[in-house]
Amino acid sequence: LLVPKQIVKSANQVGAVTVAIAQSPVEYTGRLGKLLLVGIGPGNLEQITPAAKTAISSADAVIGYSLYINLIATLRRPGQIIEALPITQETQRAKRAIELAEWGLTVAVVSSGDCGIYGMAGLVLEELRSRGWDGKTPEVQVFPGITALQAAASRVGAPLMHDFCAISLSDLLTPWPVIEKRLEASAAADFVTALYNPRSRNRTEQIAIAQRIFLKHRKPDTPVAIVVSAYREDEKITLTTLDKMLEIPIDMLTMVLIGNQSTDVHQDWMITPRGYRLEG
Amino acid sequence: LLVPKQIVKSANQVGAVTVAIAQSPVEYTGRLGKLLLVGIGPGNLEQITPAAKTAISSADAVIGYSLYINLIATLRRPGQIIEALPITQETQRAKRAIELAEWGLTVAVVSSGDCGIYGMAGLVLEELRSRGWDGKTPEVQVFPGITALQAAASRVGAPLMHDFCAISLSDLLTPWPVIEKRLEASAAADFVTALYNPRSRNRTEQIAIAQRIFLKHRKPDTPVAIVVSAYREDEKITLTTLDKMLEIPIDMLTMVLIGNQSTDVHQDWMITPRGYRLEG
Missing domain, CATH: 3.40.1010.10 (Tetrapyrrole methylase, N-terminal domain)
Known part of the structure; x- marks a missing residue:
């Protein structure tokens, strides 16, 4: 209460006026937020x-x-x-x-x-x-x-057509061993993989570790798309391969899409077949 | 050629008219498709x-x-x-x-x-x-x-906030052992997992196998969202748990979202924390 309760009453009149002023902790709008x-x-x-x-x-x-x-x-x-x-x-x-x-x-x-x-x-x-x-x-x-993986994918063709994973390489809020375990799992189970937050100014090693993990399970010429700022004025699209991907500039605004063992490149288009190679 | 080439010429005039009619294998629109x-x-x-x-x-x-x-x-x-x-x-x-x-x-x-x-x-x-x-x-x-996993997720809160996988349970074009390997990998590496094509009229066992695989790696009370026809008139949303998920009707138009070990339900909202429990 800013002004305590006061009762004002005139001696020669019936009735009274009661006044008090309180400050609400939040502004009153009369609506639910x-x-x-x-x-x-x-x-x-x-x-x-x-x-x-x-x-x-x-x-x-x-x-x-x-x-x-x-x-x-x-x-x-x-x-x-x-x-x-x-x-x-x-x-x-x-x-x-x-x-x-x-x-x-x-x-x-x-x-x-x-x-x-x-x-x-x-x-x-x-x-x-x-x-x-x-x-x-x-x-x-x-x-x-x-989301970034869809925006990037749509600019290079249809790389996500089969089962895929999204993995953030930022270890700010996630212990690195958890992330590394997921990279291993995704690489080994042949998921198309989208890497979010692949590299920042201070975090440069994670993307190299990711590359090494994938190279254990996939061919060096596995297609990789590196897409910066999809659909923005400074959009930049590069199709490369797993063994050469670190030659391309990668930062926080970059989406890295690693193909699975069936992903192919045809005339600048990255395509993961919907059907899985049934022979193995 | 439907009408062979004919040259028409008048005896007392200069010049001639040449006529021939061919049918093009495709309609001519004068544009590139x-x-x-x-x-x-x-x-x-x-x-x-x-x-x-x-x-x-x-x-x-x-x-x-x-x-x-x-x-x-x-x-x-x-x-x-x-x-x-x-x-x-x-x-x-x-x-x-x-x-x-x-x-x-x-x-x-x-x-x-x-x-x-x-x-x-x-x-x-x-x-x-x-x-x-x-x-x-x-x-x-x-x-x-x-895509379906985003539509479903937005209707139940924020279940995808951490690394996630999309896996189709349809083995029409993918050998079942490949799918099973991916379910194992996703369950073991604690990915939030979205199951596409979880069940059809003739394909009813795959979702039960998926449940068994996840129960090997996650607690029975892991939150699961089952969303039918998100954003359509017949939308149906159910929040359940990994051990009870098969009690809910699931068909081809259903999206099944299985939480990771940190996913929680608060007042009908499914939330996967962005930060990973650093003690675990």
């Missing part, structure tokens, strides 16, 4: 689902890494709160989004690709769970998007 | 990328399985050739699409989900390759779409 967890695909407006576009345009607030916020600049509505936070602050973004939703706002949290694949959807749900969320307020809706 | 390989996502118009919509609307001909053709009925343009073929005739659809493209038409070949993930993109490219395609004519463009 919503969290829209939105995947914007590779960043090109032609590759964002209409549902995701509407979610972004309808939100009171849009929160995301500044690069992605810029990619969807034309979807913004005047008067929207835009909070573009640096790339390292994923947990802060999740907390901030929940805070605004608790005020009663509709908040769009944007991720590149699919928000549920190495994106923000899981982080926001984890944070809600840790706060004892009842599963209903704020309301949550998840909007899938074209 | 195009093949647009289009993923339409789960089938709800809100989940189809604008690029895919434009591809379908702009095509001279649209070819696909009749169920998917119906889902996109409102995108059709008057005068388009529509060829809806039964579900078993994938190779015939690919051949027919190429035939029309060789006439000079722009042909959209539609698949549900992502056309490059167990879809038509690979089949069309395989068929082109077998015909000695030069990689340029007909021109090919691939349009990715929201």
Whole structure:
């Protein structure tokens, strides 16, 4: 209470007035908040689902890494709160989004690709769970998007046509032995493999270890696609082979697709047959 | 030649007229053909990328399985050739699409989900390759779409947040031992796993074998999501556990998502933490 309860009464009149002023811990909007967890695909407006576009345009607030916020600049509505936070602050973004939703706002949290694949959807749900969320307020809706492996695949042909794995080489939150075990499993069981976060400025060895693991199980000339910024202006596509893949520049924005034993290249197109070679 | 070459000349005039009529093996359109390989996502118009919509609307001909053709009925343009073929005739659809493209038409070949993930993109490219395609004519463009594992995941929360595999249980074109090896590898390396084509009328045992393999490596109460027809009118979502999953009806239109050892359920939401339990 900022002003304690006071009862004001005139001696010669019937009735009284009671006054007290309290400050609410959150702003009152008269609405229940919503969290829209939105995947914007590779960043090109032609590759964002209409549902995701509407979610972004309808939100009171849009929160995301500044690069992605810029990619969807034309979807913004005047008067929207835009909070573009640096790339390292994923947990802060999740907390901030929940805070605004608790005020009663509709908040769009944007991720590149699919928000549920190495994106923000899981982080926001984890944070809600840790706060004892009842599963209903704020309301949550998840909007899938074209993820990096699909964007890259579509630019080189049909490399994912058979069983595939997605593996992130970032060992920031996952112990490296777990990742290495998965690389081994994927290589040995002949999955087409998509490597997310293949290399960063400080993390350069993991991609070389991945290559060595795959070379134990697959031929040196196994096709590999290296795709940077699919569907963006600076898109760069290289088809190479497993033994030569480290000659191509690879960074955090690169998707590496390693073919299985049946994957082939025909005239700049990478194709994994749907049928498996039945002779072995 | 239907009418042999004839030279007509008048005795008292200068010059002559030469006439001959031949039938071309393909209709002449004066254009080079195009093949647009289009993923339409789960089938709800809100989940189809604008690029895919434009591809379908702009095509001279649209070819696909009749169920998917119906889902996109409102995108059709008057005068388009529509060829809806039964579900078993994938190779015939690919051949027919190429035939029309060789006439000079722009042909959209539609698949549900992502056309490059167990879809038509690979089949069309395989068929082109077998015909000695030069990689340029007909021109090919691939349009990715929201695939079943993403559609299902977005309806139950964020189950795919960590490394995952897609495995088709259909052994029509893949020897069962290869599939079983992949199930083992995925289960042992703790991948979140999406099972495509989990069961058909004649193929009922594979899903039971998959369950047994996962139970060797994961706890009986591992969360499993069973999602039928995500984003369609008859959508059906069930969250269950690995030991009880066979109690839920599963058919060809069902997506089965098996969590990893860290996946949890909180208030009807399935969440795989992005960070890996570092103590385990």
